[in-house]
Amino acid sequence: MSKAISVVVIGRSLNQQERTRLRSSSQTPLAIVAELPNAPQVLDELNRLKPQAALVLLNGELNHSFQLVERIHQELPDTAVICSSEDNSPDVILQSFRSGAMEFLRQPLVESEIAAVFAKIEQSAVRPEESHLGRVIAVYASKGGCGTTFVTANLAASLARLSRKRSCVIDLNLQAGDQPLYLGLEPNYSIHDVVRNFDKLDDQLLASYLTQRSKYLQLLAAPTEIGKDEDVRVEHVTRAIALLRAQAEYVVIDPPRMLNEITISALDAADDLILLLTLDIPAIRSAKRTLDIFTRLGYDRGRIKVVINRYTKTPEFDLKQIEKVLETPVFGTISNDYRAAISSINVGEPLVLSKNQSPVVQDFSILASKLSGIRPQTEAPTPQRPARSGWTSIFGSKK
Ligand SMILES: Nc1ncnc2c1ncn2[C@@H]1O[C@H](COP(=O)(O)OP(=O)(O)OP(=O)(O)O)[C@@H](O)[C@H]1O
Numbered sequence: 001m002s003k004a005i006s007v008v009v010i011g012r013s014l015n016q017q018e019r020t021r022l023r024s025s026s027q028t029p030l031a032i033v034a035e036l037p038n039a040p041q042v043l044d045e046l047n048r049l050k051p052q053a054a055l056v057l058l059n060g061e062l063n064h065s066f067q068l069v070e071r072i073h074q075e076l077p078d079t080a081v082i083c084s085s086e087d088n089s090p091d092v093i094l095q096s097f098r099s100g101a102m103e104f105l106r107q108p109l110v111e112s113e114i115a116a117v118f119a120k121i122e123q124s125a126v127r128p129e130e131s132h133l134g135r136v137i138a139v140y141a142s143k144g145g146c147g148t149t150f151v152t153a154n155l156a157a158s159l160a161r162l163s164r165k166r167s168c169v170i171d172l173n174l175q176a177g178d179q180p181l182y183l184g185l186e187p188n189y190s191i192h193d194v195v196r197n198f199d200k201l202d203d204q205l206l207a208s209y210l211t212q213r214s215k216y217l218q219l220l221a222a223p224t225e226i227g228k229d230e231d232v233r234v235e236h237v238t239r240a241i242a243l244l245r246a247q248a249e250y251v252v253i254d255p256p257r258m259l260n261e262i263t264i265s266a267l268d269a270a271d272d273l274i275l276l277l278t279l280d281i282p283a284i285r286s287a288k289r290t291l292d293i294f295t296r297l298g299y300d301r302g303r304i305k306v307v308i309n310r311y312t313k314t315p316e317f318d319l320k321q322i323e324k325v326l327e328t329p330v331f332g333t334i335s336n337d338y339r340a341a342i343s344s345i346n347v348g349e350p351l352v353l354s355k356n357q358s359p360v361v362q363d364f365s366i367l368a369s370k371l372s373g374i375r376p377q378t379e380a381p382t383p384q385r386p387a388r389s390g391w392t393s394i395f396g397s398k399k
């Protein structure tokens with residue numbers, strides 16, 4: 001699968017229609033890694049992210065925008081600058097190219113023009129080895145209780161174990177995030193600290209807000225206090241994702257079920273969009289509806305991976321039938337083992353990190369391997385952390 005072209009949008013946030021057009025028009029998938037205002041910190045951010053393309057939406061004082069284009073062109077020669085404006089007079093286009101833009105897109109954005117521009121960038125772009133871009137995986141289910149939180153925690157742990165690289169969970173269930181329970185953590189910081197210190201946020205500050213399960217497994221928790229969720233906005237989420245993907249190999253997101261702006265911004269940023277369902281009529285119907293919505297949002301089918309949780313072979317629902325109904329192949333299955341799942345949650349230890357022989361462990365290993373392209377190896381046993389008792393998860397541990 002071709003790796004996405006990383007794009008940073010500068011000037012203002014995209015509206016939903018622009019986002020959809022960008023996503024659906026280009027042959028090569030685009031990863032919109034950040035949306036930044038035209039502010040002084042923009043160059044620092046670009047130097048850190050080293051995107052393949054910078055889409056500068058010209059607005060406000062035009063000279064100010066052109067100066068920025070010039071500086072990007074000089075300081076980041078491997079980043080292709082695309083200018084875009086509603087004003088497509090010869091003057092504006094000429095000035096864009098003189099400042100160092102490689103391409104110009106008029107607004108409203110036109111699909112065929114986007115396709116042509118990104119095809120050129122794809123051909124000419126240098127993909128610098130040193131610019132790290134971790135993989136973002138969102139696990140989404142439109143119906144409650146399908147196991148999103150369980151799958152996110154275990155998939156992240158499985159990826160960390162398989163790759164021996166950093167895997168970070170983001171809990172976007174802002175009102176009631178359960179990831180700390182599933183991962184056995186007691187966060188002192190959360191995404192609310194990202195909001196509080198957004199002006200000075202950089203990769204190091206963000207790293208200090210992560211809760212460590214191990215060297216390779218971390219969590220950016222949902223707000224721990226009631227009412228703090230209301231302050232979280234799209235730009236906080238997209239920035240946190242962009243900064244995390246620059247430092248972790250995998251960023252695995254547990255988004256809320258409701259398809260609001262925040263959920264969509266997380267799904268937009270994902271390289272792999274796991275659509276999770278269980279084998280029952282309401283979940284299958286709901287998954288079908290979600291696939292229709294994803295089509296309307298312009299999501300490329302290649303990004304969407306249907307995964308069946310709590311899977312047992314039944315004559316009523318065979319996988320071929322499901323694929324026919326959803327018009328999408330089934331990417332993976334996770335076996336049904338309630339006893340193993342619930343006991344891992346109760347002791348706060350991801351099942352895949354325990355000694356449990358449940359088939360679920362093997363299923364996660366296969367899923368992680370398919371997503372990462374890394375073959376599972378026979379592993380040396382890793383030291384086990386003592387699991388906490390079920391009661392500490394409810395009442396907290398004595399400090
Ligand atoms: N593969 C599995 N086998 C058996 N039980 C499972 C499996 N996956 C999840 N469960 C169980 O399903 C229940 C719901 O899981 P989870 O909390 O992850 O769902 P969710 O989709 O995040 O729910 P919500 O919509 O409330 O956020 C848990 O009790 C968990 O133990």
Ligand SMILES: [Mg+2]
Nearest residue numbers: 148149173178
């Ligand atoms: Mg959940």
